Amino acid sequence: MIQLPDAFSEKMKHLLGDEYDSFISSYEKERVQGLRRNPLKVSEEEFDRMCPFELKKIPWVREGYYYHAGDRPGKHPYHEAGLYYIQEPSAMAVVELLDPQPGERILDLCAAPGGKTTHIAGRMEGKGFLVSNEIHPARAKILSQNVERFGIGNGVVTNEDSGRLSARFPLFFDRIVVDAPCSGEGMFRKDEAARLQWSPEHVAICARRQEEILSNAAAMLKPGGTMVYSTCTFSPEENEQVIEAFLLANPEFSILDMGERQGLSNGRPEWSKTGRSDLSGTYRIWPHQSDGEGHYLAVLKKEGTCDGPLKRTDPSYCTDPSVRKEAEGFLKEFLVEPDQYLTRKEYILFGEQLYLIPPEMIDFKGMKIVRPGLHIGTIKKNRFEPSHALALFLKKEEVKQWADFPADGVEMVKYLKGETLSEEASPRSQLSKKGWVLMNTDGFSIGFAKLSGGIFKNHYPKGLRWM
Numbered sequence: 001m002i003q004l005p006d007a008f009s010e011k012m013k014h015l016l017g018d019e020y021d022s023f024i025s026s027y028e029k030e031r032v033q034g035l036r037r038n039p040l041k042v043s044e045e046e047f048d049r050m051c052p053f054e055l056k057k058i059p060w061v062r063e064g065y066y067y068h069a070g071d072r073p074g075k076h077p078y079h080e081a082g083l084y085y086i087q088e089p090s091a092m093a094v095v096e097l098l099d100p101q102p103g104e105r106i107l108d109l110c111a112a113p114g115g116k117t118t119h120i121a122g123r124m125e126g127k128g129f130l131v132s133n134e135i136h137p138a139r140a141k142i143l144s145q146n147v148e149r150f151g152i153g154n155g156v157v158t159n160e161d162s163g164r165l166s167a168r169f170p171l172f173f174d175r176i177v178v179d180a181p182c183s184g185e186g187m188f189r190k191d192e193a194a195r196l197q198w199s200p201e202h203v204a205i206c207a208r209r210q211e212e213i214l215s216n217a218a219a220m221l222k223p224g225g226t227m228v229y230s231t232c233t234f235s236p237e238e239n240e241q242v243i244e245a246f247l248l249a250n251p252e253f254s255i256l257d258m259g260e261r262q263g264l265s266n267g268r269p270e271w272s273k274t275g276r277s278d279l280s281g282t283y284r285i286w287p288h289q290s291d292g293e294g295h296y297l298a299v300l301k302k303e304g305t306c307d308g309p310l311k312r313t314d315p316s317y318c319t320d321p322s323v324r325k326e327a328e329g330f331l332k333e334f335l336v337e338p339d340q341y342l343t344r345k346e347y348i349l350f351g352e353q354l355y356l357i358p359p360e361m362i363d364f365k366g367m368k369i370v371r372p373g374l375h376i377g378t379i380k381k382n383r384f385e386p387s388h389a390l391a392l393f394l395k396k397e398e399v400k401q402w403a404d405f406p407a408d409g410v411e412m413v414k415y416l417k418g419e420t421l422s423e424e425a426s427p428r429s430q431l432s433k434k435g436w437v438l439m440n441t442d443g444f445s446i447g448f449a450k451l452s453g454g455i456f457k458n459h460y461p462k463g464l465r466w467m
């Protein structure tokens with residue numbers, strides 16, 4: 001049994017009364033594990049047919065499954081191909097309640113490592129504009145890698161403070177997720193650092209920060225827009241009381257009750273300061289009632305309507321077309337239908353790196369950007385090298401040269417380790433000349449290689465290679 005902070009146990013006993021024994025004994029249960037299918041790459045039907053793991057559906061989310069820890073899906077080629085994201089099951093409820101739609105402008109304000117972002121992107125089907133922000137630079141990089149692995153082409157990753165972001169995007173987004181930094185009481189079972197860091201003072205500090213972040217988020221939401229606030233903690237100070245204070249300060253917002261949801265229970269008005277009854281329309285997930293860790297969620301609606309889409313700023317910051325000559329040469333030769341990329345004007349060069357910016361992007365001069373859009377490749381003197389992000393974004397059917405290897409074969413492991421492969425080793429391929437080849441596993445793109453003299457030279461990124 002894990003050692004919980006005494007003051008935390010006492011507080012929960014006081015809050016839960018008769019329910020406390022059942023709550024505390026949930027810490028003796030084994031932790032459940034979840035993964036979420038990536039609809040950008042694989043349909044439910046196909047996933048159910050081909051997935052080698054023993055899975056069971058998570059009741060509160062369309063794309064979610066429980067898996068057995070022994071299956072180790074994080075160590076499978078399908079993970080590297082971005083077919084799924086490993087995520088705590090309760091955390092998947094956030095985007096289910098957000099209900100993002102294709103074509104919308106969506107902000108994930110506290111986004112690393114990318115659980116909600118990858119979920120949102122799947123629901124957007126590549127249409128619309130997703131901004132994923134993370135304040136800590138190292139975590140923003142991990143977020144950016146997950147955006148790449150998932151094959152997201154309509155998103156940017158920023159590394160900003162919520163206040164600076166708010167000044168840049170006033171009344172801009174249709175939907176916002178504030179998956180706030182919190183005291184992490186719901187994660188005590190797996191996160192020792194959260195247990196050690198916990199104190200009543202830390203809970204109070206978190207609550208103040210949450211109020212500030214939420215207020216900055218509110219200014220970025222369009223009239224009529226929807227925002228989901230979530231934490232992975234039990235403390236009323238960071239949950240019902242944050243929402244209560246927010247609604248008091250922002251009367252144009254109200255709680256959107258999304259009705260009964262399997263596995264989710266009601267928020268607790270009696271744990272707020274004023275006892276406002278609408279807080280029962282917020283949600284809690286309890287580890288002694290559902291197969292998932294502790295979570296809190298509130299869906300907030302901003303009143304009003306917006307008259308048509310807001311204008312984006314003129315993309316005068318886009319790169320001069322002459323710079324993209326080599327990249328366009330590659331796209332023309334490599335893609336079956338290159339026109340959709342060639343006719344787009346929104347390219348930008350960051351150093352040697354060429355990106356295709358989502359059409360909705362605003363002028364981001366002066367902002368800290370980790371990934372300004374879909375990374376197309378590197379432009380060196382007279383040479384273009386396609387990026388790993390492009391490989392994961394493209395599908396086999398979209399390219400002229402590809403090779404495919406079974407996920408359970410030794411060749412795929414060799415590829416992921418960075419070794420060269422022989423052309424003959426590929427059971428399925430479409431190859432007509434030397435040069436760039438999209439490598440696939442069981443039909444899903446996983447990286448690039450360069451074919452020369454019957455050998456696939458490995459271009460799987462060094463930092464991602466299996467040891």
Ligand SMILES: C[S@@+](CC[C@H](N)C(=O)[O-])C[C@H]1O[C@@H](n2cnc3c(N)ncnc32)[C@H](O)[C@@H]1O
Nearest residue numbers: 110111112113114115116135136162179180181
């Ligand atoms: C609960 S985690 C987010 C998890 C993420 N949404 C996901 O699903 O993978 C909260 C994040 O907020 C970030 N954060 C911390 N302080 C912040 C602040 N003042 N403003 C915005 N984000 C902050 C943390 O670095 C952390 O990555």
